[in-house]
Amino acid sequence: MPAIDLTVVKANKRHSLRQVSSILPALCLVKHGTKQVIWDEQFLDIESQQLLLFPAGMKFTVSNIPDKDLYLAEMVSVPPQLISRFRQRYGDQLLITKRQPLENNLRCKVDTHTTEAWRQLMASIAAQAPDSLQEHYLEGVLLALSLNNDLSPIISIRADTLCERIQHLIALRPAYEWSTTKIAQQLHIGESTLRRRLQAEGKKFGQILLEVRFGQALNLLQTTSKAIGEIAIETGYASASRFSHRFRSHYGITPSELRKSM
Incomplete structure (x- = not known):
């Protein structure tokens, strides 16, 4: 990298x-x-x-x-x-x-x-x-x-939050089948502790996972010529149509619409 x-x-x-x-x-x-x-x-x-x-x-x-x-x-x-x-x-x-x-x-x-x-x-x-x-x-x-x-x-000086640690972990392997159990194991904390600390930060694991995956998907769409289906797989989606639907729900534009503007 x-x-x-x-x-x-x-x-x-x-x-x-x-x-x-x-x-x-x-x-x-x-x-x-x-x-x-x-x-x-x-x-x-x-x-x-x-x-x-x-x-x-x-x-x-x-x-x-x-x-x-x-x-x-x-x-x-x-x-x-x-x-x-x-x-x-x-x-x-x-x-x-x-x-x-x-x-x-x-x-x-x-x-x-x-x-x-x-x-x-x-x-x-x-x-x-x-x-x-x-x-x-x-x-x-x-x-x-x-x-x-x-x-x-x-x-500005910022203390690392649990959310940020999870973001960096997911970004290393966005296609991996992440769960709170697997994240907790990687961070060497209990799953209940992880959930409690995320709640205190006002964050949800599912939203963190989605944002990291789609952040990487957006980057790949804008900077590479990879097929949308390939990008979907690289960011954890086996179905290109489901990926496109979720991408549009998040960003307000479909991957194909974004590609057509480039």
Whole structure:
């Protein structure tokens, strides 16, 4: 698995997706077109050459809108260990940045320094550079952004929740027949304890499983040419029709409709 997970999204027709979330914090740079995001009755447009901070676990309704038949965006996840190192090295710099309301600081200013840092990051990923070098360039992107933006939505200190531990476990093998019993065994806790702690976090195992599987399915649909039936199997669904029905219930669009917009 690469150090930095890169997703490149292209589309030639407008499409919308509900309940889009990310297990890890992420940065999304819109290269062409517009990304509209809605959350908690708030609305934000991310125009070409602007960057969206994508906090872990936060759910958006997303619309990708082409300009002259092209929408293009690059999205990278930010590993937890990199965030920890970044906070240790540049904590003073982060305190200087003025805090903004959430609706303002999810959209970042991208200056020439950030643009160059991003170019170097993309080049290192394309060249399959060593993991440490890719992380170095991503840290450079964060530093360039932090000079003019509040990065607290993605770098604030967060205690790992049980939900997050389960998400990471499922993401390693999304097609596996996961159950609360099997998850509890992997995490070395009792099943009743697992259920009780999830309830305290306001989470349900079935919903966590669905969101992780469909998050991976969405990524595969957007970034590969794999058949929908193959993607269904890779994310735990033996039936392509059942997969398509559940996908539409979750995102508000069928896999085939999404593919036609790309």
